[in-house]
Structures are given as C-alpha cells and as structure tokens.
Amino acid sequence: MRQPKRLHRLRHAIRFAAHAGAALLVAALAVLTPARAQTDSAGELAPPAGAYSAGVAYEWFYLVSQLLQQTPGNSPPVAARTLGYLGLTLYEAVAPGMPGYQSLAGQLNELSSLPWAQPNEPLHWPTVANASMATMTRMMFSNASAENKGRIDLLERSLPLKYPDDFDPAKVTADITNRSETFGKLMAMAIMTWARTDGGHEAWGPLRRNRANYVPPSGPGSWSATPSKYLPPLLSWWGEVRPFVLKSAAECAPPPHPPYAEETDSAFYRAAKEVFDISNAATQEQRQFALYWADDPGKTPTPAGHWSYIANDLLRAQKADLGRAAATHALLNMAMSDAFVAVWAAKYRYNLIRPVTYIQLFIDSNWVTPLFTTPNFPEYPSGHSVQSSTAAGILEQQFGKDLKFVDNTHNDRGWGPRTFPSFSAAANEASISRMYAGIHFRFGSEGGQALGRCVAERVLELRLRP
C-alpha cells in the first residue's frame, strides 16, 4: 500500500536483472558501494528506507533536543557536535536502504569506510534507524541523568508501538528485526570509534584534564572575562576539533573586522557605540528577538538544537520519508558542527574584546548587557550568526529558498510558534539579535554570516549520490 512508484520500478529492474544475469548482479552488489535494493535469498525485494515515514528520526531528534538541554556539558559547540554525529549515524545506518545513495565515508575527514549491509539480508530500516539512534544517543549522552537514560530506553522500546505502520509485525519477521538491530548498533559503534578521535570527545568533564590550561592573550582590544560571572573562556581549543567536512577550520574564515581603536571617530568605536545605543533603546520587538534567539545552554537546546528542531518539525510536517529525513539531518547537523569548529577557531584567533568590556572602558563604565550576560568567549565573529547562516544555507537547499515555515522550538517556553518568511530571514534575525542583546558588534554578526554561508557551501558539496 505504501509502495511508491519508484519502488515498483526497482522491483521491475531487479527482476529484469535476475533474468539477464543474476550472477552479474550479485557481483555488482558486492563490489559497488552505492545502495541497491536489498533482496532476500528468494529474490524478494526489501522495502527501501523511502517506504517508511520519518517518525523514527523525528522522535529521536525530539528527545535529543531535550537531552541537549538537560545534560551537563552540552555547551553550544558540544551540542552541535553531538547532533552532527547523530545525524551522520542516522544517515549511514539507512543509506544502504536508499537506492542511489552512498555512504559518506571517504568524503569525511579521517573516515574512510564503514560497515555495509549484506545485500542478501533484508533489513527493516525503521528498526535499523531506531537501534542506531538509541545506541549512539546512549554513547553521546553517557552522562545523562538516570531519568533521561530511562527515556532513551523507553523511546527505543516504544517506537514500534507508536508507529505501527512502519513496524508492522505482519511484515517484519523476528530474524529481520534482529538483523536490523545488530546492523544499526554496529553502525553506531563504528561511527563512535571515529568520533572519539576528533578532539572534541575530551570536552566531557572527566576527560578535560588531558587539556593544558589556556591562558588568554592580553593587550589592547583583547578579550577578557566578562561580567557578571567573569567565567574563564569556554573550550578555547574547540577550533582544533576535527571537522566533519571542512578540511580545516581555516577553510572558512570571516573577513577581517575593523581594526581595534579607541578613538571616538574610529569605525571600531562607532560599532561599539551602536551596540550601546541600540541595546539601550531596543524596541520590544528587538528585545523579543534577542531573547528568542538567546538559545542558552541549560535552558534551551542551544543554537544548533534550535535549528535541528526546526528541520525535524518541517520533515514531519511535510511527511518526509525516512531516507529524506536521514539525509537532511546528516547535512544540517554536520554543517552546524563544522560551523562551530570554524567559528571557534576564528574567535580564539582574533581574540576580540566583547562590547561590554569596551563600552565599560570607553563609553559608560556602569553599562551592562540589558537582557542576558555576555557568553564567556571572544567576540569575533558571532557564533550564532555563523551557525544560523550555515543552517539556513543547508535548509534552503533541502526545503527551498523561500519556504515559509513555522518555528515551534520555543512553544513550551511560551515564545512561539513563530512564522518566518524564509530560512534566511530567520537566520538574519538570529544574527542581528545578538547586537540587540548587546553581546556582539554589527560587524561580528555580519562576519559570522559570511563564515556560515561558506560552511554551508562546503557541506553541500558532499556527494550523497555517486
């Protein structure tokens, strides 16, 4: 009933190939990496991932958005990394069931190959996805609370009941379920072996002792700890984390910011004065924008989680299939993770003073940011601007440039739903909101947008199809 025309054509093609030369087909299946339709020993075609809903993907990324908020250590860069590996895991787990698609191994840094499904062992792709996501989620949130670990277990068990059309027991034998679970777990474990060596795994609390203490450079225009808590700089080494796609963080760099200056007629001073003036006289709308895109860790899913939520919601609203959802989550989340690596490298290279510090030094010694405290890392460029622009670039390619969409991320907080005319409109609002909040200069937001678009372009060069 759910078989699309594409599936019918595939079945026809397989039958033809069987008549033309089964041995040749088998040899091709064994040698070629791109996914082909799976058949069992009797030649029966297994439904591809595209025959199932994106329900499994939706549920897992929905839970992950909550885990990001509630699990210690998920600062924005770490959260983006977590999402990146989860997106890739979902894609690689179901890619063998996406005819015409291929593994991304070989295109990602230091990842050359991954296990591949046996062509003659039909798998049930929702089960594969469920097992792989459950396994990877457990590993990525190993420090989750006991309650949240229980939620992971519960979700894994309950999905077959929640999506009976996708998990029809009349069509899925115990053997297929077992095989599918083991393949999903194997894929998660293989990707985790790679994840552990990216340099970001050490962000977890107990492993930080392997990192030497960072001493920020000092001097005019240099970043220094900001009020009110004057926290030490966050994850100063994150720019050295291995990106998924970018060859290095330097592949996408922001344009230089205006030279640091303290003279009142300098561009730098004017930029600081703009922050001072706007944030002091922000309209109610501007203040709402600032709060809406604050995406603070511990209170929200963080910036990357916000955009992941938008994509997840859209996939569900558009009734996307599992294959499409996997591709979207992989591209979006890996891109946002790379964006954080790139922006962190730039931040600690420029090591630029935050507006609050500058304004207190040269404009108003009693000034504080009006809405929330300045994050504890250097200013240039704006991280949220980078990753929002990256996200918008990916989602425009996945959903369309001028798609009007509803953002439900903050509904539970009473701030939504909000409707945006396009992804770029949302990204631009997120970007400029940082200036409204008094935590970034305008050039920080604009520089971040340029960097973010660069990251999106690089990630979109990945070849999901051979």
Next chain:
Amino acid sequence: MPGSRSKAPALLRLSARVLLPVVLVYGASPGWTAGSASPAVARFVEETETAGLQSRFEGEDEFMVGGGVAVFDCDDDGLPEIYVTGGVNKAKFYRNRSTRGGPLKLQEQRSGLELTNAIGAYPLDIDGDGNMDLVVLRVGEVEVFRGLGQCKFERANELWNIHTGNNWHTAFSATWERGQSWPTLAFGTYYDRSRPDFPWGTCTPGILLRPEPTRGRFAAPEPLSPGYCALSMLFSDWNRSGEASLRVSNDREYYKGGQEQLWKIQPGKPATAYTADEGWKRLQIWGMGIASHDIDGDGFPEVFLTSMADNKFQKLSGDGSRPVYVDEAYKRGITAHRPYIGGDIHPSTAWHAQFADVNNDGWSDLFIVKGNVSTMPDFAIQDPNNLLLGQPEGNFVEAGSQSGVASFRRGRGGMLADLNGDGLLDMVVVNRWEKAQLWRNLGSGKAAAPAPLGHWLQLRLRQTGGNRDAVGAWVEVQTGERVQREELTVGGGHASGHLGWMHFGLGEAAQARVRVQWPGSGWSDWVAADADGFYMLDRQSGLRSWSAP
C-alpha cells in the same frame, strides 16, 4: 572435484549434502549460487584433555587482544611442538609426543620459553643456524629466543641487539630482504600503555629491525610511523615483484585517521606506506588478523582480513602494478559476519584467520577463530569458530559445526597444522579466560580409525645461507591441469605463527609435480612427487623423500 570424495564413505557424503544447505540457510547466506556438489567434510575430535593441553590465556585490559600460539618442530622428528601464550599466566611449551596417525599427545616441558605477559609467538630461524628461534610478542618488551637445539632456548635480545621498548606489541612478521642472510623483522604495536584513561588516538608506531649480519645482530630500530594499532602484519610478495611488502591490519577502535596499510620495504631505504596516488584505497576496519593465499589461481595472493563483522576478502585488481584491491567476501560466501549456529544473532568478532586444506580435496579452506572481546553485549557472545570449505568455483561453504570445531569459547589465536604426521591438518585454538583447545583431524573416519579424505603431500624447503627455510619462496604443486600455489611466509594470522611443513591437499591425484620459486630467483624445474609423503626440497640437491627418524 578431485578424488578424495571417491574415498569418502557414502554416508558421509550424503550427510554433508543434506546438512550443508541447512547450515547455509541458518548461517551467513553467501552471495553466490551454490556449486553442484558439496565438499567433503573433515571430522575433528577434541583431544584437549587427553592430549594434555593445559593452557589458559588470561588477563584484563591489556590482554583483550592477542592469545597466540606458535607451532614449529624443534627436535627434527617431523612433528611440530606447540608454544601457547597465556597472557598473565605462564606461556607454556609443549613437546609433541603424538603417535604418527594416532591421538595427539603433548608434554609440557621446560624449554627456556617460560614467561608471562606473552600474547603472541612466531617461529623462524633468525641466525640461520638450523635451530628454530622464537619471537614472543608481549605486553611490554618483545622477547626473542635463540634455539639451541632439542627444544631448548635462550633469550637473545642482547646478543642480537633487539630492544623494542616497553610498548604493547601485538603483531609481527619477517622477511629476508634481497641479499640479506638475516631477516628483517617488523613489529606492530597497539595503543599507548600510559593512556588507559583515554586510549583513543594514541596508537604507537611499529618498528622495523634490519639486520647487520656481519656483526650478527640487528641495527637500531626504524619507525613504522604512523602506527594505527596493528593487530596483524604480514610480509608478502603481493604483486610477485620478487620483493615482499608489509601488509598491516589495524584496529579502527583506537586510531585517529588510520587505515589498513601496505608498506613498501626496499633494501637500504626507509619503509614507506603505499598511498592513494599509488592505488592504495583507504579501508578502515577493526582489523585483527590476516590470511593470505592464491585462492583463484591468478598467481597473486588474495587476502582475508578479520574484523568485527565486516571481514574482507581482498582480491588484487589489475596486473599487479598498483595495489588496488576489491572486496569479494560476499561474492565468495566468506563474510562470516554473524554466528552460523547457536542462536546468537549479534555480529561476530573474528581474530585468527588461515587458509589451509583441511579435507585434502585440493581446494584451500578458511579457518577463522571467533570470540567476543570480553562481554560486549552488542556482539555475539556465542560466537563459533568458522571452518569454511573451499570449492572449485572459488566459493566457500560453512562446515564448522559438522566438522566438530564450532567452539563457543572466546577464541583468539589458532593454527592448523599436522600434529600427528598423518597428512591431515589438526587444529589448536587459544581462548581468552578459558582453556586452549586442541582437535585432531580424523578425515572421514572416527577417533579409533581415522580415514583419509584425499591425497596430500608436505614439503619443507631448504637452502644454504641465512634464510634456510626459504621464507618468501613460492611453491607450485600441479595435479593434472590444476596448479596450487603457496607463498612461504612468517607472520599474519592473529598473534600466531607456524613454520614447518607446507601442506598441500591433492584430492584424487596420486602424484603431483612440484616446483619452487626460490627467494630472489626464478622457478626451479618441475619434479615429480608421489602423494601422501613428506619431502625435503633442497635448493641445491633437489627433492628427496623424508621419513620420520
């Protein structure tokens, strides 16, 4: 199929034909169309207890890999001795006291090889004195023992200037580079022992020891860097250039940006790894073991790599000018990615691998030792060893269960070798946390009355100069139109080595022709050899029959 089948009892052949399809359906379904006939199944009987094998490989974290066995003849009676590593337990040397053609009998004996922290062992005659020496891989310093004759050994690290450091040594292979009378030794290592809290990305480099034969010792170590947590390595003349390269199988679990490796080893030059520009395709697996054999008769060795579920069977593509390999594990029915009996549906964990002809039908079989790393719940706990029987079409069928060797213990190293001189390859397996096991090959018979399955011959090579055993030689055995081809290597498997009789199943053929491509030389003339015998093939004096003293 050669005529071993004609000698097999009709009942056995019938049962094989009935049972094998059942196994195929239950187990890993191969991607090929089954051949017209099923191969004869060799029957094994476990003789661990009666033979007197009392070894356990034990230890925690640093002993999760390894667990090797060395098989070699050190008293020149033609029956190989066994040296079984024990991890934190004492490694034991067993003198082979088996009766020819009879039950296996081992006698533990003090030999000078007793030591702890041993995880692998490989025999070879390093100094060319005619006595087998032994390289013992350890968690810590590698120990090298010089054979003194009559199965006595003494440590030779200082004598031969072998100082490997205190790393975790997990792989070994040796070759004789052109013009050298002493071997070049390669050692692979695992992760940094000082970083157990965060071992990922800490794989340590391997080392290459080149000889200074005029001084009777080795030069200072050369690094094999980067190292990617090698669990097996093998010198092999992969493209028949006359020069062996070093293939290294690495464990993806711990390396950063690693891959499988093939090192170019040229006399007088530093080792260099083949690159993508040269055709080497990056591959990442949980590499644990290497088996090499010319399965398809094209003159080049194919390579089987063990891993966790994604085992590979690599065939050289092209004319050998570039190291381009394609995976044919699925095509040939040797993915061996999950247990084939026992009901555990989780992925398998494969360690030692070896090609050898256990049913003497003239087609090489594949022996794989399986076992969970420890108690990893997402991998099979009940993970039986495989015995995949080769077929003329180049495919394999699982026969581990019918053969009686489907052990569910946590296998690691192992070896197929003729331990009682009856022409049938017997089996030893080392298990983690459990006793090592020993099986006698009964052919088509029973314990009380073994019966041959097919003809065979066994061969040892001899030459003057340092490389007495002619490591690196290629042997061809012709029966009718068919030519079997085998390279004499030291290394590979998983932490387990064998040097001794080269075994060839001949099937129905009562006679064969033999020739050798000696290391660094061309092919010898063909010489005829009757089946079912042992032969010494001397480079100078030619082939002669060998009889037990």
